[in-house]
Amino acid sequence: MENNSSPESSEKIVKQNGIVSNQLSEDGITNESLGNDHIGVEILSVKPEKLYEAISTLRGYGFNYLQCQGGYDEGPGKCLVSFYHLISLGDIQDIKEIKEIRVKVFLNRDSDLSVPSLYKIFKGSDWQERETYDMFGINFADHPNPTRLLMPEDWRGWPLRKDYIQPDFYELQDAY
Structure with missing residues (x-):
């Protein structure tokens, strides 16, 4: 048996950006390709200050539905991530390819945890952004109603952070 791979050919493996990542780059929107997930959906990362512009552009490409935020x-000590799953709800008879994209914004937990709200682009992001704020403390700038959704208004902390320390006793006496 002959091994056709040489050390030179293995060094030539280059990470290729996805189609959408390349198009965003051509349109002047800085992003980083994170490859594809397990079902082949392209994932890309943008900086918080580029999120609104990137999502607006993606909507122009035909990704017209925010399925999930x-x-x-x-x-602990690592990033908090705000993610967005966009799909295209185009002509239902033209299902030649699945059109979906995932966008992630990585935030250093020790710095500004703020990203632009997508409410002006997708009204459905309202409660999703509020839930993300409530559980992780990620702020959504220009959100029309930036209040807690699941936790009481006076709750301290962000319960789904991995470094969250649960209070030993939280006003249980008021329940009786």
């Missing part, structure tokens, strides 16, 4: 914590 949420957040997650990579772990």
